[in-house]
Amino acid sequence: MDLKVVAFTGGVGGAKLADGLAQVLPPESLSVVVNTSDDFMHFGLKISPDLDTVLYTLAGISNPDTGWGRIDETWQFMETIKQLGGPTWFNLGDRDLAIHAERTRRLESGESLSAITADMCAALGVRVKVLPMTDYPVHTIVETRDGELEFQRYFVEFKAEPVVQRFRFVGSDNAEPAPGVTEAIKDADLVIFCPSNPWVSLDPILSIAGIQQALQEKAILGVSPIIGGKAIKGPAAYMFEQAGIQPSAAAVAEHYQRQLRYFVIDRLDEDLQESIEAMGIEVLVTNTLMLNRHDRQRLAREIVDFVHNSTLKEGAP
């Protein structure tokens, strides 16, 4: 089956599906476009949390217990930071630090994030194409009742507890897609919105005009990050509530409604199938929880088969 896929993703959940797709599709048929609006500076280092999670996951070296960082990590750096009275709210493993430091070094020498990411894929043995959404600086600012917060401080330091009024993606107005992103989308048979947080992982990607433009007329499939009204990981459900919306797979479909052709929900949410189909969206109901690498592969294969069969049904090529 020769389906060309571009997957849009944030960190943990989305990275798992990207890994499933990488197990199912030949490397040249998959491009992964990653949110960079959570990127921030810490200790003078440029940290790209979603890019790193995607790289580590695709390289098979992510930490399955934490959802972030690497397996077989050591913590000498963090312990010493603590001893020096430094900030410990963002955990940085000794090995993990190297990717931030080397990225920072190369950015400061004038290289682009996308070029650096390509080299890091090669160094870590990742064969599918991983693309930052943009090489331009875009920053998620969280407007809360108590004032504005940079995303990582809101998310990690304040544990996503402040009440959100709005997310702003500062810089996205001027941001161009990274080299290769629009080409990959135009070349794709299918764009997948991975089961990432719609508000803070996928919306930033979709806020870039050049990416929206490339998506025109494209077949888009979304995978709900919400199962049984709850987010598998992270504050997505809570964010829907704060926006005055009952969190559910249907609410996610509605969030993207003008764009989706297909949507994947969990068996637990089977009762929502009809209302989502009423939005003009084809629905696949299956097990969407990915507890291990096999689950990722199975879900990816089901998605590819589903789209393939649907396309055959429609008589499209």
Next chain:
Amino acid sequence: MDLKVVAFTGGVGGAKLADGLAQVLPPESLSVVVNTSDDFMHFGLKISPDLDTVLYTLAGISNPDTGWGRIDETWQFMETIKQLGGPTWFNLGDRDLAIHAERTRRLESGESLSAITADMCAALGVRVKVLPMTDYPVHTIVETRDGELEFQRYFVEFKAEPVVQRFRFVGSDNAEPAPGVTEAIKDADLVIFCPSNPWVSLDPILSIAGIQQALQEKAILGVSPIIGGKAIKGPAAYMFEQAGIQPSAAAVAEHYQRQLRYFVIDRLDEDLQESIEAMGIEVLVTNTLMLNRHDRQRLAREIVDFVHNSTLKEGAP
């Protein structure tokens, strides 16, 4: 004995004598002024090699085998940098990294190097006052036959092999001494030029006009970093040769000749005593090689006693 001392030092050898003085003098009677012209940015982090060596040495956590870095160090970061194809010419241990990262974070938040250094002393249990020579940026540029090099690249990456024409301390014209430096010097009974490299460790400190001014009329004691025509560690002897000067303890005394009242040479160089005394300098001949902490303490005590007796002899208070 109530002798107030300010010690000027670079890294390894000087740090050892500073540690000896810290063992002999009460903490309030010793200030250590450290060269910062070797400081540089690497991986986005501000690295202060001499300050770190002095801190680690005074805290009793320096690595006795390498002369730089910490004991009980791990190397996960460096190994991963290598895997990512990054530069490995400057070794950064996992624990050592923390001091660079925390310093960088605090400098970027607007704090001064001297304030940060004071806090790090406290965190590491160092009770004597450690002062960077200046909070201003000063950089040693090495003019070689093959062009200009930043100091660390010349020193570490190129192993001090390029033929030197001149050292420039860029920024020293505008640099003010760090807060506390001139006060400590004015308050001191004795200023010690530790056995550090005259060309690239002590000359940068002496290149700051405010420090030179404070040194007027001060009793200064130098300790030769050269024994038997050779530097204990580092390229000091080679630098004398490149300047067309036979490297020797006498050449070091001559390097500082207008400033020294006292000079300490090794027993191996006893034959140089007369020619150094002919420069109007009182000479102490003793064992200057510091192989362990006891050697450092002994040399420091001999220096303090020597100056004390000399002062009594002269009838000064």
